[in-house]
Amino acid sequence: MPLSNSLTKHLALYLGSSKGHPVDLHDVLPVSGGSINDAYCLGTSIGKFFLKVNTADRFPSLFEAEADGLERSRKTGAVRVPEVIGYGEEGDETFLLMEHIAEGERNTAFWERFGRSLARLHGHSQDRYGLDRDNYIGTLKQVNTPDPNWASFFIHHRLEPQLKLARDKKRVDGGTALRFERLFGKLEALFPKEAPALLHGDLWCGNFLCDADGRPVLIDPAVYYGHREMDVAMTKLFGGFDAAFYTAYMDERPLEQDWKERVDLCNLYPLLVHVNLFGGSYLAQVEGVLKRFV
Numbered sequence: 001m002p003l004s005n006s007l008t009k010h011l012a013l014y015l016g017s018s019k020g021h022p023v024d025l026h027d028v029l030p031v032s033g034g035s036i037n038d039a040y041c042l043g044t045s046i047g048k049f050f051l052k053v054n055t056a057d058r059f060p061s062l063f064e065a066e067a068d069g070l071e072r073s074r075k076t077g078a079v080r081v082p083e084v085i086g087y088g089e090e091g092d093e094t095f096l097l098m099e100h101i102a103e104g105e106r107n108t109a110f111w112e113r114f115g116r117s118l119a120r121l122h123g124h125s126q127d128r129y130g131l132d133r134d135n136y137i138g139t140l141k142q143v144n145t146p147d148p149n150w151a152s153f154f155i156h157h158r159l160e161p162q163l164k165l166a167r168d169k170k171r172v173d174g175g176t177a178l179r180f181e182r183l184f185g186k187l188e189a190l191f192p193k194e195a196p197a198l199l200h201g202d203l204w205c206g207n208f209l210c211d212a213d214g215r216p217v218l219i220d221p222a223v224y225y226g227h228r229e230m231d232v233a234m235t236k237l238f239g240g241f242d243a244a245f246y247t248a249y250m251d252e253r254p255l256e257q258d259w260k261e262r263v264d265l266c267n268l269y270p271l272l273v274h275v276n277l278f279g280g281s282y283l284a285q286v287e288g289v290l291k292r293f294v
Contacts, residue, residue: 003028003040003053010090011042011051011097018086019046036139041100048100049085056094063087063096065135069201069221070098076124076198079117080217104212111241114208114216115248121218122197122228122253129153129196129225137202137222137270138277140165144224150194151187153226154269159184162272171280179290186293190265192256196225202270203231204238229259233266264289 015023024045031039037052067084074081083099130153131144143161147153163180166172201222209217235241268289274282
């Protein structure tokens with residue numbers, strides 16, 4: 001949908017205020033690919049910017065949470081992340097304004113750089129799993145109440161909320177819920193002990209770019225401090241990344257040798273998210289994972 005005149009004027013004034021001098025907005029080009037927000041490339045007198053827009057009452061605090069996740073990740077210096085210029089509301093529209101990153105071709109070093117960058121991001125830790133604020137995964141609220149125990153956090157703030165939502169939508173029956181209850185009793189013993197790691201949180205092939213210099217760029221985060229196998233496992237949910245990515249990651253920050261045995265276990269969370277966002281077609285995968293572990 002076209003950008004409203006009021007928001008266009010607001011953005012020009014917003015940029016002018018942030019830069020300390022007037023900024024002219026030359027063109028607004030829609031960008032395809034987003035399923036949640038409208039996206040645009042803004043051409044201005046000081047260069048290009050990337051803009052996301054949504055209705056202000058649709059997903060409260062969505063852009064505030066995304067901006068927070070982007071900046072947390074960017075400040076680590078581990079991997080390139082778009083700089084947030086700002087976010088806010090104008091009328092009934094809400095926006096997130098970011099650095100525009102020109103995309104390039106993946107060179108032979110791209111996947112190795114990506115694996116090492118993710119490993120360095122995971123090197124940033126804190127004493128508890130979770131985060132000091134809630135955010136979103138897709139359009140669903142993601143509760144990040146801190147917990148010192150990974151299994152407890154995974155159960156109470158990842159699997160249980162999605163399971164409840166799926167039951168409320170009648171996409172999961174009582175038998176599946178009981179199998180989850182049996183799984184919950186086993187999780188403490190299934191996961192190896194790991195310090196909480198700063199995660200991207202939604203690391204599939206649609207949430208990274210390659211910049212003009214061949215460097216990986218992380219976008220659309222759902223950050224929290226969690227077990228780092230969660231990020232690595234999600235890269236395999238829809239086919240997996242290039243083998244060089246995993247080789248470089250393991251060289252930089254090795255996982256336990258049996259980490260592949262827990263990939264499906266970790267992916268129960270994004271699979272339940274997909275059940276709730278897109279319907280029961282993902283339920284068979286959930287059931288298959290449960291059969292493996294229960």
